[in-house]
Amino acid sequence: MVERSQPLSGDPAARVLVAGASGFAGALAAEIVWNHPRLELREATSRADAGLRIDELYPRYRASVEMTELDIDAVEHCEAAIVAYPHHASAPVVAGLRELGLLVVDLSADFRLRDPYVYREWYGELSAPALLGDAVYGLTELYRERIREAELIANPGCYPTATVLSLAPLAAAGLIADVVVDAKSGVSGAGRGGGDRLSFATLTENASPYGVGGHRHEPEIAQELAALAGEAPPLTFVPHLLPLDQGELVSCYVRPSREVSASELRELYADRYAEERFVEVVDRPPSVREVRDSNLCRIHVDRDAGGRILVFGVIDNLWKGAAGQAVQNLNLMLGLDEGEGLR
């Protein structure tokens, strides 16, 4: 008989619905909930793959749960939901779940941009504007206290997670005169269903920039840098696709607003993240594989001979960049230990 990898310790803190469990982020969210010692995976839904079990679709996962079509009656037995739908499709579902009183972590972009005009420019019309004011941006290390009180979390994009964590100490200190972010991501960041563009034959032994005309994660990064620094510094953001599955590296090149020494930089970062269990400041440039399948972000800061500040941050785009951070946030919303069920 298939069983949870660990028994629930006492009553579950919440029965959880994962909506959109057949995509990469949704499936991992369901898997983490399945293995979580205090959560119960009550329902996992999928439009395209209803009827399949998660561990059939992804045989490396253990969640032996048959996916269903989203059904409001089943939902009523849940106290919380993680929604992994595409933008636009997500907002109405989130609104429905909120009406039923569920705590919701939304992985889409629908509630990430606080300014509806910016949302409209990048994504088109907002579908649930009334909820926008309720949503808390779920970059845990920046908004922890508000997340504890929140009922709706807009879980950040993978690039904003890595980039904002890498730049937050500089932005808060007013040190960024301008910044170039050269981001590199594994293929899973693009999700399922990419067809030939994401096929092995296309991507092996290959690498290229994409989204050069403007990537939708850029306004999200700008919003958070502005929140930290007072106003957004000039930002150039270019993502690149790498021949690997899970993992993301952001290389940030900052022209500082004043001269700053390497030791001052190291101290700034060490202080900022001293108490954070999922952010580690390291003394050499990190590589993406060292955080694979974990909720960690590792950051290295340095400056070059010309005085430019270099910051390198790595995450697993599906963990800290999506499903891992979603559970980290849900733990906080439920009053649990933030790291429960996470590596």
Added chain:
Amino acid sequence: MVERSQPLSGDPAARVLVAGASGFAGALAAEIVWNHPRLELREATSRADAGLRIDELYPRYRASVEMTELDIDAVEHCEAAIVAYPHHASAPVVAGLRELGLLVVDLSADFRLRDPYVYREWYGELSAPALLGDAVYGLTELYRERIREAELIANPGCYPTATVLSLAPLAAAGLIADVVVDAKSGVSGAGRGGGDRLSFATLTENASPYGVGGHRHEPEIAQELAALAGEAPPLTFVPHLLPLDQGELVSCYVRPSREVSASELRELYADRYAEERFVEVVDRPPSVREVRDSNLCRIHVDRDAGGRILVFGVIDNLWKGAAGQAVQNLNLMLGLDEGEGLR
């Protein structure tokens, strides 16, 4: 200005149509024809990608030719065609081109199986049975003289090419009591359009058997072993998918019908392939990358302590396993040097 990589030497030996030029094998066939010193790529067609140039769809290729929808008037300016359509779709197109008098090399399975009952069992109803008798099986090293006279070539599948070349000397010598073929292929062998099953995220760091219930290349291998040996020996054929793009390795395990020494085996293979420029018998197990982007097949034969014969063969599935061999055959049909335009 984009130009052919080498100028045609004098009048072309033939103006060539490549039908189905947007798939992996068709595109490479078009590219080889484009670079061929004696052939002119007159037309390249595609149903789904008409309007695109081949070098736009595959930026690593040089063929600066806009793909069109197949049009019988354009075809009339051609003397030869390479058809890279799926089975069933291919036969009617081949029939039409043959009526117009074009020499045709067909990359599909539609004319490979000489016994229509076997075809029906594996693929369903035959669409152009009248042509079946005219088609010559295009494994060049086995049927060279008939290919020179042929007007329609059934170009072999990639697995049959590697397997039959690896086993032909044994089969012809009546040495195969039974044989297991454990085949391993790169992803391009599965063609375009495989969706999530062929995505990078699915295949990287992965490997698995597939088609275990019976792969369509099995009757083709059996047919050719029977032609060589008088009757087909018991055959087990299992393909595996590897995390690489182009390349194929067949590991053949033969229980011999009589005891045979390693030196006798080496001599048998050396003799059989001494005059072949695209088949090389080597004295160590080959690796797939050493024949990548070439029309070569490399073969190593050995026997183990228990007396079993081991044969390892490698090809590039898109070259010798498809488009390269197609041009090799077309060269012969046109009276050209067999290796013209091939690496």
Added chain:
Amino acid sequence: MVERSQPLSGDPAARVLVAGASGFAGALAAEIVWNHPRLELREATSRADAGLRIDELYPRYRASVEMTELDIDAVEHCEAAIVAYPHHASAPVVAGLRELGLLVVDLSADFRLRDPYVYREWYGELSAPALLGDAVYGLTELYRERIREAELIANPGCYPTATVLSLAPLAAAGLIADVVVDAKSGVSGAGRGGGDRLSFATLTENASPYGVGGHRHEPEIAQELAALAGEAPPLTFVPHLLPLDQGELVSCYVRPSREVSASELRELYADRYAEERFVEVVDRPPSVREVRDSNLCRIHVDRDAGGRILVFGVIDNLWKGAAGQAVQNLNLMLGLDEGEGLR
């Protein structure tokens, strides 16, 4: 401060030495012990990398333990050891540790072959013949009861683990007339220090057979098949190197001693492994990635149209094929739950 990922629950069941912790298998063994809820990683040693911490050498691991040179005084504070030395180097160290009374799991080949003449043929002179009789072959699913009582475990090689688990039900039922094992392994199976032969530039987009003249895991497989079947069936074993890191697939082709139906086969395997938590019989061919970073072995059995039995087994060569199984065995020796600390 760096901490264990989970606190020890009460007193440790044993303080453990990992000798040879800088190699792939040794480092993973140390990492598993570090994260184990009932074991304490007391010492990790390395000849070449003493002074480095394990998590410096392998930044994806958490074991924040500085490796030392092996020192008999430090050892005295330990009750158990996992030794990950090369063959020949291992036996004297094992002998020394046994004299001090430590329980030992040895990852080398030094105690795997029960017949010293066979050992000599494949590896040369035995260094600690006196201990040979004490060693229990650590294929957990075959020797569980003896492992519970053992003080010295000869942990199996990765290929024998996957192959013998895949063939054991057939061997025990006397069903193997002869067998071909076409094995495929990721690169980590070859260990560190392989130089250009194991470089990324050599192996990417590549695959090849190796050890064709006879691989040292062959006598180990033969020994275990003989133990199960009464005598060893004719065996051909050929390993292949794949372009992936961790993972191993064995494709076993069995000529049966009598006709056997697919349903009989499925029942045989389902019965044999019904109670095993780390062996899963699955109803489709498995892929290597689905057991990555886990101690699982997944097996699929089928027969082809010609009556040959096909068995496909996958493991992670560093987990079930080395360090994971070592801890599984150590758990049993210490009276702990067999799966403690393992995924």
Added chain:
Amino acid sequence: MVERSQPLSGDPAARVLVAGASGFAGALAAEIVWNHPRLELREATSRADAGLRIDELYPRYRASVEMTELDIDAVEHCEAAIVAYPHHASAPVVAGLRELGLLVVDLSADFRLRDPYVYREWYGELSAPALLGDAVYGLTELYRERIREAELIANPGCYPTATVLSLAPLAAAGLIADVVVDAKSGVSGAGRGGGDRLSFATLTENASPYGVGGHRHEPEIAQELAALAGEAPPLTFVPHLLPLDQGELVSCYVRPSREVSASELRELYADRYAEERFVEVVDRPPSVREVRDSNLCRIHVDRDAGGRILVFGVIDNLWKGAAGQAVQNLNLMLGLDEGEGLR
């Protein structure tokens, strides 16, 4: 019998020695010369692999030439040499060959930096300072006329080749106020012999920055930008290692000295490279695989909403970044067509 892939057309233009033919760049240089219609590969030397044939060491190559130890008598039958030694080791060999009157293309860094003080700072003491003044920097598209007359070429590094070609139009137009170069390279750029650092197990599914403290290609880039612009603009250069074999992508982020439109930029690049056969200006971001195994450099220029100029350039680091460009230069020195023998 093994033969050259194409017969020499008439007398060779030169008999060529390749010194250091067992490394990645040297072996490819030998292979290109071997296949070159106007050059004869007279000698290939190697310190570590003398006695081996190039096509044994690299079975994907065709050059059936046994490598020898460097011997001055053999050299006397040659008119030209390509030297692929490490820096410091190269200069004395180059000096010896020049004394014998051979034309030399040197792949090392020993003659690239025109200012001996800069060389000393990055590499240590110069070994053949007398020759420094004779060497022409072999970035063909910048120094073509001087290369035709040169007897000693300092062949550029791979990063400088891609970067300087990508930035030359901007530098020459005085448009660079400052520039960040985020470079990404396949593993072959690091050469043979990297041990565990370059092993498949280390690099698969991984990516990281390296040489963050200052990479030796940085002063070479600065030198050439200064030569074009009058003085070197502020430059930040950070290379990253990608999990692929051959291929290099430079992403250049330029703060312009004045506002410049996208169309002006496109025109600037189109004009600069209109006559260049190995530099192609393309209208979408290029990917590394599209220039693999070719001597091409493809460049795309754009500007973002904030006015920053983005330039992306791709090359094959072993072709245009090393051996291909070496033969391109040798062709010019010998009065041959620049593209002879190159793809």
